[in-house]
Amino acid sequence: MIRGLKICGVSDSKTLNFILNHNHKPTMIGFITNYEKSKRFVEFEKLKNLIHVDKKQVKFISVLVNPDDVILEKIKDLNFDYYQLYDVNPLRTKEIKSKFKKKIITALTISSTEDVVKYKDYTEISDIILFDSKGYDKSESFDHSLLDDLPSELNKMLAGNIQIDDIPNLKNKDFIVDLSGALEDKNGKKDINKIDKLLNLFKKI
DSSP states (O other), X not given: OOOEEEEEOOOSHHHXXXXXXXXXXXXXXXXXXXXXXXXXXXXXXXHHHHTOSOOTTOEEEEEEESOOHXXXXXXXXSSOSEEEEXXXXXXXXXXXXXXXXXXXXXXXXXXXXXXXXGGGGTTTTOSEEEEEOTTGGGOOOOOGGGGTTSOTTSOEEEOSSOOGGGGGGGTTSOSEEEESGGGBOTTXXXXXXXXXXXXXXXXXX
């Protein structure tokens, strides 16, 4: 059974308010905090205002790629529940968790079994392990069968070009499911109709 739903890459208040006021809210919402190459990146001042809201029990995630202490100090008082870390080794992850007192999602980018087993280096540190594609913001896919032997007790999340119509096929997977690109229009903006379809479908299953 799917453990939860994350909508990632929200960057405007209209979309955020729609999600937070939906009858079937997701478990988590992610915000691209320091990866400026992403079209979903939110500049700090805008981010500060965007997430200064009643979260209505939805968890807010700061998505960070190899963050330095400058950005971490800057965002430390913002309304985030988790830091989702890409390209951060176990020692640095432990340091960030200890210093900034946030729950941690370790994001591993997967193309082979060797990439998958890296999760073992983080199980004592991270609260959730995210298995994603190598595409970062490009919504690429990877072979999800590489994850078939992961232990059921591992708190894990699945991303990588997942489409809305894939959700019923994932209903027996014990992952939090993470969507971003599938919820956007051809201009790369979040599409409220697609988000509505996802949230209603997720509720059904």
